[in-house]
Amino acid sequence: MSFKTFQEFYPFYLGEHANRTSRRLHVVGTLGALLQIVLAVAQAQPRLLVSALITGYALAWVGHYFFEKNTPATFKHPLYSLRGDFRMAREVLTGRIPW
Numbered sequence: 001m002s003f004k005t006f007q008e009f010y011p012f013y014l015g016e017h018a019n020r021t022s023r024r025l026h027v028v029g030t031l032g033a034l035l036q037i038v039l040a041v042a043q044a045q046p047r048l049l050v051s052a053l054i055t056g057y058a059l060a061w062v063g064h065y066f067f068e069k070n071t072p073a074t075f076k077h078p079l080y081s082l083r084g085d086f087r088m089a090r091e092v093l094t095g096r097i098p099w
Helices: 006-015 020-042 047-068 078-093
Strands: none
Touching: 006 078, 020 047, 020 078
16 A cells, blocks of 8 residues: 555554554553653663664564554555554544554
């Protein structure tokens, strides 16, 4: 599928994250990665940046492979997917999307 804008992509993204456990893994992975990035900067520990990538992607991919049974959109739409991760996390935390 081809998307011209993030607004076109996001409904597809949400459809790929319909499983509640998968969404939870994505949110935990996204928040964990953000925390590690903040710590990496605050403590001048660049290796935490690598850990942040591993944390975020590992949890998300577990959600896709074991719960959604689909392929992560990151492989075809990496920037839209990253933006989707942040938006979905925000929407889960604000109650717009069920936890």
